[in-house]
Amino acid sequence: MASRLVGRCVRLLSWSSPQAAARLPPAAAGPAEVLRSKGWLWDTQRFLCEKTGIKDEPYPTTPPHTQLDELLDKAAAPEDVLCAWAEHGGSGNQAAAALVRWTQLMLKTRGEFEGHDPEQQMDARLQDMMRSMSRQVSAVWNGNLVNVLRTLWVMKVPSTDAALGSVQTEVLWRLRRLTYKHLGHLVDWGAARRAPRDVALVSAALKQLELRWTEIADAKTVSVLIANGGHMSPTLMDRLEDKALELAESFSAEDIRKVCVSLAAQSRRSVPLLRAVSYHLLQKPSSEFTTPLILDLAFAYGKLNFNHSQVFQRMASELLPRVPELSPLDVMRCAKSLGFLKWLHFPLFEAFAEHYAANSQKYSTLQLCNLLMTFARLGFQPSAGDEFYNKVHVVMEEFLTGLEPFLQTDVVWSLCVLQQAKPHHLTRLIQQNHVDKLSEGSLAQVENYRLKLLHIAATLNLENPGSWDSARSPSIPPVLTSSSSVSDLRSSLREALQSLAGGGAGALRTGVDTMYGWTIDGEMVVDGYNKPVDLSTLKAPHLPGGGGTQNLPEGARR
Known part of the structure; x- marks a missing residue:
């Protein structure tokens, strides 16, 4: 080791000053001359920081463009690719490129592959192309390797195929050397695959992305990965949302659509990200606001309950x-x-009502039901209400009784809100057999529909009193308000009412659950001199039990 070090030092000294080598002892100078004569044959003025090699012959980074490559670029039909390959042949990398080009042209000219077509894929030229690619798969470039894997998936090659197996194995070995874009493509294209080797490959690509997420630097890859968020770990999704927030300015309108729809599908309400993409969406030109984009964004914002008035406008x-x-x-x-x-938005919903009036025969019953429930939820009344509701009633008379009980209750309740319910619609829903059907389901659902039934019964009683025989009506249990739901404001209000009533027993009721589904915060009866009256003995038609037996005294007010 010492002699090597001395020899190298002598070489450096002899380069900088030939006389220095002469002053060294013979034992050190001798070997140095031999090394110099062997090592400096080409260039004696090379600096230590320069790479070794001949300057006049640079290493070729890109192979020359062959005639096969030119024919592939010019190919207009799948047969052109096969003829070019049969005539010229090529390396494994060129075979992969040719296979990708052949598949692109097949999809362009014939549409999707209808499964594994032996007659089509047993062409000798195509088989030779696949064998060449499979034999030299280690020489295929990374980009071509990922693309040819997708090509084999698109061709619906069976999982037992040797070419597919070799490509999958090579991709798995090269995962660490693939760029984040290649990994993103693998996740995007392979997310729906169910074969065990494909699932393992996608999982490995996701692990690499989780380790290398900081490398991601373009909006398209982020949007593609978020769109496949159902296959990712929560940690990676959190990091992708951070990346999306960082790159939101460079998102296209389509990227924004993908991100929002994916967040809605996964119920991930990332408010900072939604605010950012909403701001940048407003900067987009009208040409990018396509109808599918608007409908998907409306769905995403509605599903995530995210309000942004400027975007909605x-x-x-x-x-x-x-x-x-x-x-x-x-x-x-x-x-x-x-x-x-x-x-x-009044003009938009007026247009929706006009659309139904003009195309009512094209609407299914379910679509009309959803439209009515939406109008009721918003309290919207069309300006041309007569024309709209005339067509609605024609459909309801024919199909309302055939709806399932929960939907039927929703539709009739919506008609009550819109002041379009007819007595025979209401009486049918408060029959005991219908009430019993609504007692199935979760506690919250049962309470919700019980409240709607009380509203329906109240509408029938108040607007059509002669249509309801209270003696034969079913007993609908009231919706009780739990004490845990009493707010601070209601609590303070009840305390104030207690002090107003003077603390007399029976002079005040609080938290009164009525038979109409409403809860009254406080109830008092005062006589002609505004003095509280005992409530316990008075009739109360709004209570499920009817209250006491005495009528309201003359001059008294409830």
Whole structure:
């Protein structure tokens, strides 16, 4: 080791000053001359920081463009690719590129592959191409390797195929050397695959992305990965949301649509990210506000319960001129999404009502039901109500009784809110057999529908008193308000009412659950001199039990 070190030092000294080597002892100078004569044959003026090699012959980084490559670029039909390969042949990398090109042209000219077609894929030229690629798979470039894996998936090659197996194995070995874009493509293209080797490959790619997430630097990859968020770990999704927040300015309108729909599908309400993409969405030109984009964004915002008035105004103004061109399904989707957000744009909903009036025969019963429930949720009454509701009643008379009990209750309750319910609709729903059908389900659902039944019964009693025989009506249990739900404001209000009543027994009721479904915060009866009267003995038609037996005294007020 010492002699090597001395020899190298002598070489350096002899380069900088030839006389220095002469002054060294013979034992050190001798070997140095031999090394110099062997090592400095080409260039004696090379610096230590320079790479070794001949300057006049640089290492070729890109192979020359061959005639096969030119023919592949010019190919206009799948047969052109096969003929070019049969005539010229090529390396494994060129075979992969040719296979990708052949598949692209097949999809362009014939549409999707209808499964594994032996007659089509047993072509000798195609088989030779796949064998060449499989034999030299280690020489295939990373980009071509990922693309050819997708190509084999698109071709619906069976999982037992040797070429597919070799490509999968090579991709798995190269995962650490693939860029984050290649990994993103693997996750995007392979997320729906169910074969064990494909699932293992996608899982390995996701692990690499989780380790290398800081490398991601473009919005498209982020949007693609978030769109496949159902296959990712919560940790990676959190990091991708941070990346999306960082790159939100460079998102296209389509990227924003993908991100929002994916967040809605996963119920991930990331408010900072939604605010950021909403701000940048407003900067986009009208040409990017396509109808599918508006409908998907309305769904996403509605599902996530995220309100942004400026975005809604922009979407409504862009969609309003296109309403006559929408399908009934699109009208129902958009109206329902905005209804969940409690956001009412009068011109847009007027256009929805006009669309139904003009195309009522194209609407299914379910679509009409959703439209009615949305109008009721928003309290919207069309200006041309007679024309709209005449067509609604024609459909309801024919199909209302055939709806399942919960939907039937929702529709009739909506008609009550819109002041369009007819007595025979209401009496049918307060029959005991219908009430019993609504007692199935979760506690919250049962309480919700019990409240709607009370509202329906109250509408029938108050607006059509002669249509309801209280003696033969079923007993609908009231919806009780739990003490835990009493707010501070209600609690202080009840204390004030107690002090007003003077603390007399029976002079005040608080938290009164009525038979109409409403809860009264406080109830008193005062006589002609405004003095509290005992409530316990007085009749109370609003209570489920009817109260006491005495009528209200003359001059008294409840």
